[in-house]
Amino acid sequence: MSGIKLTGVCKSFGAVKVIHDVDIEIEQGEFAVFVGPSGCGKSTLLRMIAGLEETTGGQIRIEAEDVTRREASKRGVAMVFQSYALYPHLSVFDNMAFSLSIARRPKAEIEAKVRAAADILRLQDYLSHKPNQLSGGQRQRVAIGRAIVREPRVFLFDEPLSNLDAELRVKMRMEIARLHRQIGATMIYVTHDQVEAMTLADKIVVLKAGIVQQVGAPLELYRNPDNMFVAGFIGSPAMNFLKARVTSAAAGQLTVELEDAPGVPFDVPARAGVPLGEGIFLGVRPEHIALGDREGGVPLKATAEFIEELGGIGYLHALTATGAEMTVECRGEERPHPKQAIRLSLAPKEMFAFSQRGERLR
Structure with a gap:
């Protein structure tokens, strides 16, 4: 059964269309992540599902019910924002209980639901605290607890970790993943951080300029991107791209030469039918590039720029003769010096x- 289904959903502000005919289906209990650069429309799409933005066209269904024109309070969703939006004068208990108190639920019910949520989020020892006595991660857990007590059909997270430092973000990602496993609710999470997307998602929706570029499981998008945008956005560090020229084509593969290595033809897996001599782009991830020569590898000359040292692993940044930027994963090898000529x-x-338009040549 579908938890959420969007069919032909679009959004316009006057004559400007910002969400373009989105079709997405999220299964009940699935953790979906909307990811993309700032301004791509992911938060707008989330707010449309929540009922906080009017839907210009198309249909939004939650558990098979059409909620496109339904008020936000009647959709059965709960939203967790980037800002914690806690009442500073209320205790943790009262912040979490606020929506139930407003709805005049029985005190025994409120007590049971708040304490159950506190157990899930490990907030039992902080229920009498005020928000200013908590860390950023604890405040965000309180905001999540406020959503849990409402027992929504769908949880919506709008960049909830953006205000936290790097170490706390990692811990909170683990907390949110654990929460999803524990309660099994349908969740949609918005972020511009593809590491968060890869870590948390059952399904990733990649957006660019209000258009869905690809939908799939994290490793599916990583291993089988539909276009250069997805290939470059999913994966950290990003995929490297090099210009090449097609010299011949056969079933299932192309013979090409790199612009940076003319006269060295090699085969790559791709569909036939590309005109000979046509320029294309080749993408290769940092872990698939080695320093020095490797049997069966395509040689490429470059100049080392700098190294990101991360302990057991390092990332070499280099430039080719044509100015193409390359990132190379280094494990255990001797690191080159800046401005050193290297061979990859x-x-x-x-x-x-990929074609010149950025489409995958399968």
Whole structure:
């Protein structure tokens, strides 16, 4: 059964269309993440599902019910925002109980639901505290607890970790993942951070300029992107892109030469039918590039720029002769020095071919 189904959903502000005919189906109990750069429409789409933004066209269904024109309070959703939006004069208990108190629920019911949510979120020892006595992560857990006590059909998270420092973000990601496993509710999470998306999601929806680029499981998008935008956005560090030219084509593969390595033809997996001589882009991830020569690898000359040292792993940033930026994953190898001429070896079977328009050549 579908938890949420969007059919032809669009949004316009006057003559400006910001969400373009979105079709998405999120299964009941699934954790979906809307991801994309700032301004791509992910928060607008989330607010449309919540009922906080009017839907210009299309249909939104929650558990098979059409809620497109239904008031936000009657959709059965609960939203957790980037700002904690806690009442500073109320205790943790009263903040979590607020919506139930307003609805005049029995005191025994309020007590049971708040304490059950506090147990889930490990807030039992903080129920008498005020928000200014809590850490940022604890405040966000209180905001989530306020949503839990409402027992919504769908949880909506709008960049809830953006105000936290890097270490606390990692901990809160684990908390949210644990929460989803524990309560099994349908959740939609908005972020511009693709690491959060890859960590949390059962399903990722990649958006660009209000248009869905691809929908799929995290590793599916990583291993099989539909276009250059998805290929470059999913994965950290990002995929490298190099210009190439098609020299011949056969069933299931293309023979190409890199602009940075003319006269060195090699085969890449891609569909036939690309005109000979046509320019394309080749994508290769940092982990599929080696320093020095490698058997079966495509040689490429470059100049080292700098190294990101992360302990057991490092990321070498380099430039080719044509100015193409390359990131190379280094594990255990001797690190080159800045401005040092280096030789790279690319794995051709791990490359992705894209047309000049950025479409995947499958």
